[in-house]
Amino acid sequence: MGEEQAALNVIALGAPGAGKTTYLAALHHEVKSDPFPGVSVSLAQSAQAAELDRVYRQAADPSQGWPAATRTGEGLREFAFRLVVEASRVNWRNQIVSARHPVMSLTYLDYAGEFIPDADLYEEEAAEFDERLGAAHALLGIIDGHQLLKYMLRCGPEEEERFLANLARVVGRLKGAAQPVHFLVTKWDLFDGRFTFAQVRDALLATPAETGFAVFVAKRTARRRFGRTLLGRVRLIPVSGYGGIAFLGEDMTVQRDPDGRLDQQNVIVPLAAAVADIVDHFVQKATVPRDAAEIEADRQAAVEFGRAAQSASELKVGPTGVHINVFAMITAALVGVPRLGRLLIVPGKALGRSARRQYRRVRARRLAGVRTVEGAAFYLADLIEAEMESFDIRFPDSMLTYEPPRRG
Structure with a gap:
């Protein structure tokens, strides 16, 4: 299938100061510690790596102030993370054979937070952003954990209005999206000892109707279950990239703790969840027949592919749930596909005897069993599923569902 890697695009939406860039800096730092054994995760451009390193060093140093927010004049910036499986094995000549298998790239679009409240003031940038939004494979709605915490602590009408307005703007931008949607609650360490995850989730679902949050989740829940339009999952993911060195002061501002010890939570999860839920969304489209008049050619290919995958017990594919078997479709669904916007997939025979043999080898020997890009995809999928x-x-x-209370 060649060495062309899948290219997945994720866009983050959030108000100014929500923590988009500092999260990406924490993610870049986290992947350098090899959270997935045998998988190299790195930025495609060294200049971007240096930039995120600078942001991380400043954010992680309690003696410095927080990094400045991304300004609108800086334009829309892409950070492409490459996922490469690096495998070594001993061949029949007792020689060590090493190989690198590029599986995919995951590109995050970082933009100035002013696009959320003031998109009308930046028409050219906003138009480009909206175009990218429609082509994205997953969406991140960044919720400022500091603002959310002050809202839950009832710190006054001004703080409440600010949080609800920003939440409404983020949700408004996500309306109509069919892609998987993940809401990230940043600065999660501030909630420690104050509120549980369940309480935070319930508070978000109980926000006033004008935010649109509960309605958004309810519609996605109903349409995913009963509708003909196939929708991606909705998750709520708490993230802390700089816990332990910051705390909530008596004046409700975030202050630095020079004696604190850095502690991160769930930094790698959004990356893993993006891959998992993008593939889950693809599986829905590949195994559930849709409107034949709309995309007949794509549907026929999907049904054929789904039947072929189901024919092998090791490669069971279902319309719901993400399991290692589902990821057998990664390379067929993503590698070498000219347009991910349409369901143009290789014939079902691509998961024939050779792929099944590779799958068994990876399951039995783990990283040592990786010999092809397909095998590398299986191996990476197993790690992502475990995460x-x-x-x-x-x-x-974490998986958000909501059914409004019945009247009467």
Whole structure:
């Protein structure tokens, strides 16, 4: 299938100061510690790596102030993270053979937070942003944890109005999107000892109707279950990139603790969740017949591919749930596909005897069994599934669903 890697695009939406860039800096720092054994995660451009390193050093140093927010004049910036599986094995000549298998790239679009409240003032930039938004494979709604905490602590009408207005703007931008949507609550360490994850989730779902949050989740829940339009999942993910060195002061401002010890929470989860839920969304489209008049050619290819995948017990594919078997479709669904906006996939025979043999080899020998890009995709999928299983155990209510109370 060649060495062309899948290219996935994720856009983050958030008000000024919500923590988009500082989160990306924390993510870049986290992946350098190899959270996925045998998988190299790096930025495609060294200049961007240096920039995020600078942001991280400043944010992680309690003796310095927080990094400045991204300004509108800086334009829309892309940070492409490459995921490459690096495998070594001993061949029949007792020689060590090493290989690098580029599986995919995950590109985050970082933009000035002013686009959320003041998009009408930046028409050219906003138009480009809206175009990118429609082509994205997953969306991140960044919720400023500091603002949310002050809202839950009832710190006054001004703070309440600011938080609700920003939440409404983020949700408003997400309306109509079919992609997976993840809401990230930043600065999660500030909630420690104050509110549980369940309480935070319930508070968001109970925000006034004008924010649109509960309605957005309810519509996605209903349409995912009963509708003909196939929608991606909605998750709530708490993230802390700089916990332990900041605390909430008596005046409700975030202050630095020079004696604190840095502690991160769930920094890698949004990356893993993006891959997992993008593939889950693809699986829905690849296994559930849709309007034949709308995309007949794509539907026929999807049905054929789904049947072929179902024919092998090792590669069971279902319309719901993300399991290692689902990721057998990664390379067929994503690698070498000219347009991800349409369901143009390779024929079902691509998951034939050779792919099944590679799958068994990786399952049995782990990294040592990786010999092809398909095998690398299987291996990476297994690691991602393990990461998401661990997260779901710790935060079992992360998958957002909501059914409004019945009247009467």
